Amino acid sequence: EDQVTQSPEALRLQEGESSSLNCSYTVSGLRGLFWYRQDPGKGPEFLFTLYSAGEEKEKERLKATLTKKESFLHITAPKPEDSATYLCAVQEAAGNNRKLIWGLGTSLAVNP
Amino acid sequence: EAGVTQFPSHSVIEKGQTVTLRCDPISGHDNLYWYRRVMGKEIKFLLHFVKESKQDESGMPNNRFLAERTGGTYSTLKVQPAELEDSGVYFCASSQTSRGNEQFFGPGTRLTVL
Numbered sequence: 001e002d003q004v005t006q007s008p009e010a011l012r013l014q015e016g017e018s019s020s021l022n023c024s025y026t027v028s029g030l031r032g033l034f035w036y037r038q039d040p041g042k043g044p045e046f047l048f049t050l051y052s053a054g055e056e057k058e059k060e061r062l063k064a065t066l067t068k069k070e071s072f073l074h075i076t077a078p079k080p081e082d083s084a085t086y087l088c089a090v091q092e093a094a095g096n097n098r099k100l101i102w103g104l105g106t107s108l109a110v111n112p
Numbered sequence: 113e114a115g116v117t118q119f120p121s122h123s124v125i126e127k128g129q130t131v132t133l134r135c136d137p138i139s140g141h142d143n144l145y146w147y148r149r150v151m152g153k154e155i156k157f158l159l160h161f162v163k164e165s166k167q168d169e170s171g172m173p174n175n176r177f178l179a180e181r182t183g184g185t186y187s188t189l190k191v192q193p194a195e196l197e198d199s200g201v202y203f204c205a206s207s208q209t210s211r212g213n214e215q216f217f218g219p220g221t222r223l224t225v226l
Contacts, residue, residue: 032213043203043217099157
């Protein structure tokens with residue numbers, strides 16, 4: 001069964017303290033791995049799509065990487081505005097399947 | 113470009129009543145998805161439309177849920193009759209096939225069944 005596990009569940013950082021969030025997945029064949037950011041009371045906001053092992057993508061202080069079993073979201077010198085829940089989801093490569101299978105997320109708090 | 117919109121933002125109903133949620137996707141997006149997040153659990157897929165056709169409805173919990181997408185534009189999700197376990201946040205997302213797999217989400221409708 002396809003599964004996504006994110007760790008840690010919660011993370012508290014000081015401003016400027018870099019860290020990484022983990023997303024491990026089990027899927028028959030991976031079409032794509034997606035990272036989203038979610039603020040309280042809002043819908044998930046798209047950040048990155050990764051398609052193959054070794055791929056990396058960057059956006060401002062965020063960098064996402066992918067291996068055959070997991071993905072990391074690296075946050076460099078975070079700011080308080082980076083505080084949010086970060087969600088990981090996978091899409092199985094099967095026919096016309098487009099559904100996303102989600103992890104529970106990592107709740108990130110960055111203190112000034 | 114306007115994002116995905118959902119209406120209402122909140123709905124509180126009694127068990128046994130009917131509720132209809134609406135989603136307006138990003139203009140031109142042929143794919144429309146419904147997801148649900150129950151408190152303490154991960155977001156779960158409900159169904160996927162391509163234009164007006166149901167591509168995948170494997171996540172629909174039971175026949176009390178009915179989704180439609182009129183003319184391949186907006187979509188409605190009706191719950192009839194509502195049960196306590198239907199409470200949660202219902203998200204709608206859309207994507208455009210020709211521009212990759214990225215799904216863009218609306219703000220969600222928080223449904224509370226009392």
